[in-house]
Amino acid sequence: MNLSRLCIIVSSINNPISKIMHTSYSPQLNTAANTALLAGKSIMRFYSRLENLKIMSKGFNDYVSEADQESEKIITQALLKSYPDYKITAEESGSNNTESEYEWFIDPLDGTTNFIHGIPQFAVSIGLCKNKVPILGVVYDPFKNELFCAEKGKGALMNDKKIRVANCNSIKSAIFGTGIPYRKKDHSGVYIETLRTMMDARCGSIRRLGAAALDLAYVASGRLDGFWEFNLKPWDIAAGSIIVSEAGGHISDINDTNEYFDSGNVLASNINLHQEVIKTLQKNLI
Ligand code: IPD
Numbered sequence: 481m482n483l484s485r486l487c488i489i490v491s492s493i494n495n496p497i498s499k500i501m502h503t504s505y506s507p508q509l510n511t512a513a514n515t516a517l518l519a520g521k522s523i524m525r526f527y528s529r530l531e532n533l534k535i536m537s538k539g540f541n542d543y544v545s546e547a548d549q550e551s552e553k554i555i556t557q558a559l560l561k562s563y564p565d566y567k568i569t570a571e572e573s574g575s576n577n578t579e580s581e582y583e584w585f586i587d588p589l590d591g592t593t594n595f596i597h598g599i600p601q602f603a604v605s606i607g608l609c610k611n612k613v614p615i616l617g618v619v620y621d622p623f624k625n626e627l628f629c630a631e632k633g634k635g636a637l638m639n640d641k642k643i644r645v646a647n648c649n650s651i652k653s654a655i656f657g658t659g660i661p662y663r664k665k666d667h668s669g670v671y672i673e674t675l676r677t678m679m680d681a682r683c684g685s686i687r688r689l690g691a692a693a694l695d696l697a698y699v700a701s702g703r704l705d706g707f708w709e710f711n712l713k714p715w716d717i718a719a720g721s722i723i724v725s726e727a728g729g730h731i732s733d734i735n736d737t738n739e740y741f742d743s744g745n746v747l748a749s750n751i752n753l754h755q756e757v758i759k760t761l762q763k764n765l766i
């Protein structure tokens with residue numbers, strides 16, 4: 481892929497990227513990326529006046545804010561305008577009534593809990609699947625102005641740089657991201673077993689960063705060596721999973737099958753570390 485064919489308009493420390501054009505990527509990828517930038521701008525406006533943010537409860541430990549809703553509105557409107565025949569599944573408003581082999585999965589603000597507490601680790605996530613298989617995705621962190629994107633067969637980028645998973649091949653020196661269950665009690669038993677197993681294996685470090693789509697993007701860019709979490713939703717995974725695969729990584733469920741999209745049980749890392757983690761979990765999980 482010729483990286484010089486990527487054009488980023490207006491990028492500096494204080495000015496977020498305002499528009500991108502990847503001439504070697506599809507129009508769908510460019511639409512998703514520019515839509516994520518727009519949504520990110522809106523999110524940052526809310527972030528700059530958090531004290532006035534309206535927050536609603538959706539259930540136990542589950543919140544939605546005006547920032548999530550406004551971001552989702554911006555994204556769904558833009559995607560529908562360009563691709564009116566595609567199905568859309570978005571976290572806050574659900575699915576439109578369209579049958580299509582193409583389906584957008586949208587998380588308008590991944591990391592809402594971080595966001596409402598003023599912790600700058602959150603992102604917009606937009607993935608496109610064809611016949612339920614992710615074919616492209618973008619994850620945009622508007623606070624750090626980092627845009628991760630990938631398309632099947634075309635590699636993965638963070639802003640204008642090609643990214644690769646890390647080459648760490650031992651649990652002992654690896655840094656893992658994870659997501660600790662906090663909504664559904666029924667996953668905490670098995671989750672604690674996996675955590676105990678990783679700790680007994682003397683895993684280098686474990687982080688709970690709080691935005692699953694960004695965790696996957698961090699695996700793709702080698703910032704994390706691996707990541708695991710249970711009970712994720714398709715909008716958490718769709719974009720991040722293709723970014724991991726296109727960065728040379730491997731993603732599966734903890735039984736090493738590719739049912740992770742349906743089950744939401746995800747393990748992502750480079751292929752060598754992946755095998756070691758799967759073996760360790762299989763040996764130790766009851
Ligand atoms: C959540 C975040 C969090 C993960 C949860 C997700 P939300 O998404 O990604 O890191 O642990 O499972 O639901 O609710 O902030 O979009």
Ligand code: CA
Nearest residue numbers: 587590591716
């Ligand atoms: Ca999410």
Ligand code: CA
Nearest residue numbers: 571587589590
């Ligand atoms: Ca969300």
